[in-house]
Amino acid sequence: MKVKVISRNPDEYLRETKLQIHKVQRNYDPNLHPFEAAREYVRALNAVKLEKVFAKPFLGSLDGHRDGVSSIAKHPKRLSLLISGAFDGEVRVWDIPQKTCLRDFVAHDGIVRGIVYTISGDHFITVGDDKTIKTWKSLIPQFGEEEEPVNTILSKTVVSGISHHRKKPIFATSGEVCQLWEETRNEPLRTVEWGVDSLHDITFNPVEGNILASCASDRSIILYDMREKYPLRKVVMKLRTNKLCWNPMEPYIFTTANEDYNLYTFDTRNLKQPTNVHVDHVGAVTYVDYAPTGKEFVSGSYDKTVRIFESEKGHSREIYHTKRMQRLTCVLWSLDNKYIMSGSDEMNIRIWKARASEKLGPLKPRERAALRYSDTLKEKYASHPQIKRIARHRQVPKHIYNAQKELRTIKDKSKKKEANRRAHSKAGEVPYVPERQKHVLKEQQ
Amino acid sequence: MSDDSDHFEFSDQELDDKGHDKIVENVLKLNKVQHVKSPHRTEPTTQISEFNLVKSLSGHQNLVHLNELTKVLKGRKKHVEIANKVKSASGRSKTLPKPLEKPQAERIKRTLNYEKSRLQFDRWEALVTSNRAAPQLIFPLDHVEKLKIIEKKAEVYPSTFRLKSDLQKKLEALEPKSEEYHIDIEEKNEFPLTLEELKEKRKEAAKLRAHQSYKEAKARRQNKIKSKKYHRILRREKIKEKLKEFELLQKTNPEEALKKLDDIEKARAEERFSLRHKGTGQWARNKQVRAKYDKESRKVLAQQLSISRELTQKVKPTDSESEDEGIESSNTSSPTSKQADKNNPWVNGIKPDKDVTDFVSGYRKYWNEVNNVSNENNNNSENANNNESKTANIGVTDGKIKKYKIKSDNKEVKKLEKTMQKKIKKNKSKDADTSQSTSDWEISSLQNELRSSIDVEDVFETLENKLNKKLKQKLMKIKTNSKTKKVKKSTTKKTSEKKKCDLSLPSRNKKQVIDEEMSEQTKNTTDDFNGDNNPDLVTLKNILANKEKCDEPVNINPDKFIKVKQTDLNTAIPDILTIDENEEEVNQRNLIMEAFEDDDIATDFDKEKAEEIEKDTPKDIDLNLPGWGSWGGTGIDSSKRKRKRFIIKMPPKMPRRDENKGSLIINEKAQAKIKPLLVSEIPFPFKSVKDYEASIRAPVGSSFVPETAFRRFIEPAVITKMGAIIEPINKSILMGKKIQI
Structure with a gap:
């Protein structure tokens, strides 16, 4: 007699080794999954909640300066090195992963206005309030050796900013005039002037290396060509521009940090109005730096917060703040697109994650797939109110909250007033002016 | 000095x-x-x-003038000419205009420079736009080939294995190198391939070769397998696959599926009567084994053979049979025209109607004409034959429609013909005729492109299709009814038949762009961003909410029992309970009618509706407190004006959805709970609710979609390599050639 038994072949459900994934039989017939959208919604909700749970962006601080940090520079070839200058003229070299100071010395009398690495990273150049441009070796001096600059240039004018060319041994300084220097020479290659106002920031275009941009104290942004004797163009804004940064992936785009709490993204080819206005700060924006991918940028502000913007959007996607962080003086995005370094008035340099809830370190394939899946879900259900509420909720310090409230009322008031004026005047007398056109006074040729 | x-x-x-x-x-x-x-x-x-700056030593006096120099030239005859030239030149020359004012000149220079640099920036436009639109970017961007000179290792490497003697080396030096005689035939191309392209090509070829060899090996391995079981399983798998294909076809293109079904049946029939399977059954085999010793079994076998011979002989169907199967035979082609009659033994008995013959003759005339004019490639007779058979086919399908068909004017036919010809020209290269697609493009089905007399047949095909359209549904019903046992999910299939199966993966480009302020709060603030600041409003809402909650009285609505019509729901549950309900329904109706004889249903319902409406309308809220602002107590009425001030008035009449709907109550608050969870407006890149809903409905999880699709769906927009420095974009990307990553 044959006995029939219900049996399963263990090969179908058992894995051969521990390293393998459990076998799961799936039927993808949509008729069998009537609640797929609902299930994914719940998954998205959980993912967005977990994102908030894991959002711990602060990684650590580098302390040691005895005065506020005035400038920071990142090494062009190494991710772990960082140089910072302080208001008391001290320069420090940091090892970021170890959070230690490798080297410290007084470089200038007065504020260190700017630091840049040379192309190879063997040397770095500092400028200070003492009208000197000093070149230093990146190597730590041997025991008994003194900290001495390799070269010191005594500038005839005040120097307040410095930027290095990405390919050539040429750097530019700003101050009373814009000067172009060759590394081996003590005289500037070229001096370009436009107006008498001093320039407080200068930046080389990382892609089109001949183009330079600088911010002047007469509220203007000036563009230069390294090869030409005369500057290219000038844009006058309503308030002063503090810092300018070129998009590394889109050569004709640059973003400026403005005194009027906003950031403006310009297209070099059309300077009549910014292509985008980035709002959200409640204090003067002091610094801006692009992510190396060119998709995002980070800004530091006088309102004691760091904000991260997506370069095509008007509002920030993230705000970083701590209780003890004071006015931001400089913020940098690391070259591997993972970290943000911020230097502030209260003598500390802070390291943040660029994406607050990102898991650092290598990921296993399945883990990565899971994280990517949850990211996709978050994106897919982004506009659902519950998910949006959780994803965009941030705790901010009271002063920010209050300032925002105040700004909002001011804005509402002016809006209302304009509406009233429009209502009580002839049609067309009070025109609608788009937000983008409000902030540029004129474009000078 | x-x-x-x-x-x-x-x-x-x-x-x-x-x-x-x-x-x-x-x-x-x-x-x-x-x-x-x-x-x-x-x-x-x-x-x-x-x-x-120092003034020049010489000053104005020591200036050298040209005329003074020419004075020297006077002496010789040869020099006179030069002197004259100089003179004439100086006469013609004009003093240059005064240079522009400095600011103006500078402005011009600046604008020129700016324009120049602008052009320089313009070169990046295309790249930047494409990068912005790209669904995924992988950083660092290493698109461009970095030139590297690599030794030809393949040739050098083997020589390192062996030590060569001096003699060997000398001999080698004498020998001409074989490389020099290599002539690349493909090099003669007009545009020689670049190094990178060559590399790519080689890589592709290697891939192809590897794939080929792999396949060959597999085939060889499979051929070697002798196991019957394996082959049986293989066959079964193949059959299963075919079945699956067929089912899919049934969903997407029922016409085609029907044809295919016929084909399959035909093939099976052919196989069966090919006499190949005569002795393959279990019973026959057993008998064969015994036949050697057993007379009876031999006899039985012989009998069986004779039966089979009888059965496989051609049968002449009778008139009545063909009439019964009229519908089905319409689908399977059964030519019945006069000409075909002589040749065709199957339809010997059938006599075509008069209508049919009329129709056929009319069409033949027409088509003979048309073909003479237009179709020079094909023999007229051939076409005629084709036409005849086709028309006959139509003729059999439905006698009543024939008149209409005959009337169908020539214009229409011509039009159809033209369009078909065009289509054929366009799609000659294509051979896919299923409407199942992996992209958004629709591929029109073209079945007859390979035939010689394409246009004519196509015209007939279309005509036939028109004719058959009405019949098809009936036919389908019949077929499905007969096969309900076989097909498990017949109900679900019915619904899905109409849908077009779109297998294309949704494009990943559309991402919702949310450009909003973050909702930033301090720790102490409560959730007040919902706009619930106004305490009055809160109370109002509470009151309204409370009102909703008050329980409804249980009403028996006899109307419900009587008027409700049974509707067919599209569910996956097989409707097993299909008892003849007519009688029961009537009984029940009578019962209920008896039970509620006294009630006036219509007025009851109106009353109920009015109640419902009244319940839902917001009422004025009286916030009066006795004694507030004036003396209180018995007999003291506060002034009317004062009372009025504390009454929050509601709008008198709110529009309702069921206002003019008669006997219908719509509960507008049923969705109150789910409403805050729903998206209130379409997010940016989407233009219609339909699009957005579709994007939400499409699942991405690995539990709903296959693994490969899942991997594709979850690819992030930006991928960075850990610990790699991302350099700014390089100018060489504009000029350089792309490399495969």
Whole structure:
């Protein structure tokens, strides 16, 4: 007699080794999954909640300066090195992963206005309030050796900013005039002037290396060509521009940090109005730096917060703040697109994650797939109110909250007033002016 | 003064320089006028200070004029010519215009420079836009080939294995190298391939070869397998696959599926009567085994054979049979025209109607004409034959429609013909005719493209299709009814038949763009961003909410029982309970009618509706407190005006959805709970609710979609390599060739 038994072949459900994934039989017939959208919604909700749970962006601080940090520079070839200058003229070299100071010395009398690495990273150049441009070796001096600059240039004018060319041994300084220097020479290659106002920031275009941009104290942004004797163009804004940064992936785009709490993204080819206005700060924006991918940028502000913007959007996607962080003086995005370094008035340099809830370190394939899946879900259900509420909720310090409230009322008031004026005047007398056109006074040729 | 120093130099040449300088200085000091020294420069500079400038020594007097020079030329005859030339040139020359004012000149230069740099930036436009639109970017961007010179390792490497003797080396040197004789035939191309392209090509070829060899190996391996079981399983799998394909076809293109079904059946029939399977059954085999010893079994086998022979002989169907199967035979082609009759033994018995013959003759005439004119490639007779058979086919399908068909004017036919021809020309290369697609493009089905007399047949096909359309549904019903046992999910299939199966993956480009302020709060603030700040409003809402909650009285609505019509729901549950309900329904109706004889249903319902409406309308809220702001107590009425001030008035009449709907109550608050969870407006890149809903409905999880699709869906927009420095974009990307990553 044959006995029939219900049996399963263990090969179908058992894995051969521990390293393998459990076998799961799936039927993808949509008729069998009537609640797929609902299930994914719940998954998205959980993912967005977990994102908030894991959002711990602060990684650590580098302390040691005895005065506020005035400038920071990142090494062009190494991710772990960082140089910072302080208001008391001290320069420090940091090892970021170890959070230690490798080297410290007084470089200038007065504020260190700017630091840049040379192309190879063997040397770095500092400028200070003492009208000197000093070149230093990146190597730590041997025991008994003194900290001495390799070269010191005594500038005839005040120097307040410095930027290095990405390919050539040429750097530019700003101050009373814009000067172009060759590394081996003590005289500037070229001096370009436009107006008498001093320039407080200068930046080389990382892609089109001949183009330079600088911010002047007469509220203007000036563009230069390294090869030409005369500057290219000038844009006058309503308030002063503090810092300018070129998009590394889109050569004709640059973003400026403005005194009027906003950031403006310009297209070099059309300077009549910014292509985008980035709002959200409640204090003067002091610094801006692009992510190396060119998709995002980070800004530091006088309102004691760091904000991260997506370069095509008007509002920030993230705000970083701590209780003890004071006015931001400089913020940098690391070259591997993972970290943000911020230097502030209260003598500390802070390291943040660029994406607050990102898991650092290598990921296993399945883990990565899971994280990517949850990211996709978050994106897919982004506009659902519950998910949006959780994803965009941030705790901010009271002063920010209050300032925002105040700004909002001011804005509402002016809006209302304009509406009233429009209502009580002839049609067309009070025109609608788009937000983008409000902030540029004129474009000078 | 400088003149003096010159004199000194001329006169006292023998004096040493130092002493000379000293003397000069002393002399100059005598004058007590400060003189500007000529600058000493140790390094090249571009900037020359205005303070360092010295007036030229010679001054205006020592200027050299051209005429003075030409004076010298007067002497000789040869020089006179030159002098004249100079004179004429000086006569013609004009003084240059005064240069522009400095600011103006500078402005012009600046604008020119700017325009130049703008053009430079313009080159990036395309790249930047494409990068912005790209669904995924992988950083660092290493698109561009970095030139590297690599040794030909393949040739050098083997030689390292062996030590060569001196003689060997010498011999080798004598031998001409084989490489030099390599002539690449493909090099003669007009545009020679670049290194990168060549590499790519080689890589592709290698891939192809590898794939090929792999397949070959697999086939060889499979061929070697002798196991019957394996082959059986393989066959079964193949059959299963075919079945699956067929089912899919049934969903997407029922016509085609029907045809295919017929084909399959035909093939099976052919197989069965091919006499190949005569002795393959279990029973037959058993008998065969025994036949050697057993007379009976031999007999039975012989009998069986004779039966089979009988059965496989051609049968002449009778009239009545063909009539019964009229519908089905419409689908399977059964030519019945006069000409075909002679050749065709199957339809010998059938006599076509008069209508049919009329129709056929009319069409034949027409088509003979048409073909004579248009279709030169094909033989007329052939076409005629084709036409006849086709028309006959139509004729059999439905006698009643024939008249209409005959009337169908020539114009229509011509039009159809034209369109079909066009289509064929377009799609000659394509051979796919299923409407299942992996992209958004629709592929129109074209079945007859390969036939010789394409246009004519197509016309007939279309006509036939028109005719068959009505029949098809009936036919399908019949078929499905007969096969309900076989097909498990017949109900679900019915619904899905109409849908077009779109297998294309949704495009990943559409991402919701949310550009909003973050909702930033301090820790102490409560959730007040919902706009619930106004306490009055809160109370109002609470009151309204409370009202909703008050329980509804249980009403028996007899109307429900009577009027409700049974509707067919599209569910996956097989409707097993299909008892003849007519009688029961009637019974129930009578019962209920009896039970509620006294009730006036219509008025009851109206009453109920009015109640419902009244319940839902917001009522004025009286916030009066007795004694508030004035004296209170018995007999004291506060003034009317004061009372009025504390009454929050509601709008008198709110529009309702069921206002003009008669006997219908719509509960508008049923969705109150789910409403805050729903998206209120379409997010940016989407233009219609339909699009957005579709994007939400499409699942991405690995539990709903296959693994490969899942991997594709979850690819992030930006991928960075850990610990890799991302350099700014490089200019070479504009010029360089792309490499495969």
